[in-house]
Amino acid sequence: MAVLMSVLAAAMAVASPLTGAAADPDVFVGGQFRAAGGAAHQAVTFDAKAVPSGSRVTVISHPGDDRTRIELRLTGIQANRTFGAHVHTQPCGSTPEASGPHYQNVKDPQQPSTDPKYANPRNEVWLDFTTDAHGDAHSSSTVEWRFRPGEARSVVIHDHATATDPGHAGTAGARLACVNVPFT
Numbered sequence: 001m002a003v004l005m006s007v008l009a010a011a012m013a014v015a016s017p018l019t020g021a022a023a024d025p026d027v028f029v030g031g032q033f034r035a036a037g038g039a040a041h042q043a044v045t046f047d048a049k050a051v052p053s054g055s056r057v058t059v060i061s062h063p064g065d066d067r068t069r070i071e072l073r074l075t076g077i078q079a080n081r082t083f084g085a086h087v088h089t090q091p092c093g094s095t096p097e098a099s100g101p102h103y104q105n106v107k108d109p110q111q112p113s114t115d116p117k118y119a120n121p122r123n124e125v126w127l128d129f130t131t132d133a134h135g136d137a138h139s140s141s142t143v144e145w146r147f148r149p150g151e152a153r154s155v156v157i158h159d160h161a162t163a164t165d166p167g168h169a170g171t172a173g174a175r176l177a178c179v180n181v182p183f184t
């Protein structure tokens, strides 16, 4: 019996690193934007001209060893326009502010954070994009860290490209749309 137990323990010791790898799957979210308010939706729009109801969004988060690659795809939103986009800390709600501040790997003690030391695309996830003539776009970002589970909950699409200068860093204008993503 003792021999059997030690064999099992050895088998489990070999198996556990594999189990650990399997516990970090990609996070995949896809859906259509719906007008905010009323029922909770996967993806909500606050600006029907920029992000029409029925346009589509896909977010894929690929966790790796001490790094994360995040992809954003959009179809059918306003054509030939540059938007800002970031990972935020709270889920989308019926108002644009519900999604909270940007997720930061190292949190700025000063909030709202507009210090480029913290509000930058290495410490936050910036996914700015420019649509083509069809209103389609794709962007991605790879950061050298993993999300703290439960602290990154959405991707927000903003009015314009993200600023980088002190006092404005990380800002990108009004929040036009939001998609819920349970980042891990």
Ligand SMILES: [Cu+2]
Binding pocket: 085, 086, 087, 088, 102, 156, 158, 172
């Ligand atoms: Cu943002």
